[in-house]
Amino acid sequence: LAKTTQPISMDSYEGQEVNITCSHNNIATNDYITWYQQFPSQGPRFIIQGYKTKVTNEVASLFIPADRKSSTLSLPRVSLSDTAVYYCLVGPDRGSTLGRLYFGRGTQLTVWP
Amino acid sequence: GAVVSQHPSWVICKSGTSVKIECRSLDFQATTMFWYRQFPKQSLMLMATSNEGSKATYEQGVEKDKFLINHASLTLSTLTVTSAHPEDSSFYICSARDVDLNNYGYTFGSGTRLTVV
Numbered sequence: 583l584a585k586t587t588q589p590i591s592m593d594s595y596e597g598q599e600v601n602i603t604c605s606h607n608n609i610a611t612n613d614y615i616t617w618y619q620q621f622p623s624q625g626p627r628f629i630i631q632g633y634k635t636k637v638t639n640e641v642a643s644l645f646i647p648a649d650r651k652s653s654t655l656s657l658p659r660v661s662l663s664d665t666a667v668y669y670c671l672v673g674p675d676r677g678s679t680l681g682r683l684y685f686g687r688g689t690q691l692t693v694w695p
Numbered sequence: 696g697a698v699v700s701q702h703p704s705w706v707i708c709k710s711g712t713s714v715k716i717e718c719r720s721l722d723f724q725a726t727t728m729f730w731y732r733q734f735p736k737q738s739l740m741l742m743a744t745s746n747e748g749s750k751a752t753y754e755q756g757v758e759k760d761k762f763l764i765n766h767a768s769l770t771l772s773t774l775t776v777t778s779a780h781p782e783d784s785s786f787y788i789c790s791a792r793d794v795d796l797n798n799y800g801y802t803f804g805s806g807t808r809l810t811v812v
Binding site: 627686 | 699701729731738739740741744786788789790801802803804805806808
């Protein structure tokens with residue numbers, strides 16, 4: 583399993599763009615990169631998944647360089663409600679029957695008014 | 696979208712008793728469900744993978760006789776913490792995968808807060 587490294591915590595202010603970078607130097611050829619969000623006392627919620635280059639949805643963007651050894655989750659114009667822990671996971675495509683999700687430490691994002 | 700329901704959302708039990716936690720996929724069928732444990736300020740730790748109709752697969756270091764998992768149907772998996780002790784107090788979260796891979800993804804329940812006194 584490819585290990586991931588993320589900053590333990592980040593702070594931001596409302597309305598700013600937040601970029602959280604995750605390192606995964608040992609990512610395998612068939613691994614995907616997936617990000618989850620978790621609020622206190624709740625289960626994680628899927629944010630975005632990508633394999634290479636850039637993926638965008640209504641919530642976030644995911645940037646993956648050509649070597650795929652890192653990825654960056656970009657949250658545009660954060661609000662107080664984006665305060666949460668964000669997890670970067672590397673593993674099989676979430677559509678794969680092979681997958682088990684192993685969570686790393688995650689990044690505590692705190693958004694201030 | 697896919698919804699996973701956990702019950703109860705919180706439970707307090709006496710040391711030495713057993714507690715059952717239910718995980719239900721409400722609008723999809725799940726051949727595979729996963730159970731996690733999360734201590735305060737820590738990440739989720741995968742405890743076991745539950746497959747419908749077969750024995751669960753436990754992660755290394757997880758006592759299968761203490762954490763009994765049953766996955767008798769495509770929409771229900773249960774985790775029973777037997778002879779609970781205060782060190783078992785934690786946040787337990789289940790996750791389910793849709794059998795229809797066109798609806799792929801892992802959906803998580805809202806968790807169960809177990810406090811053993």
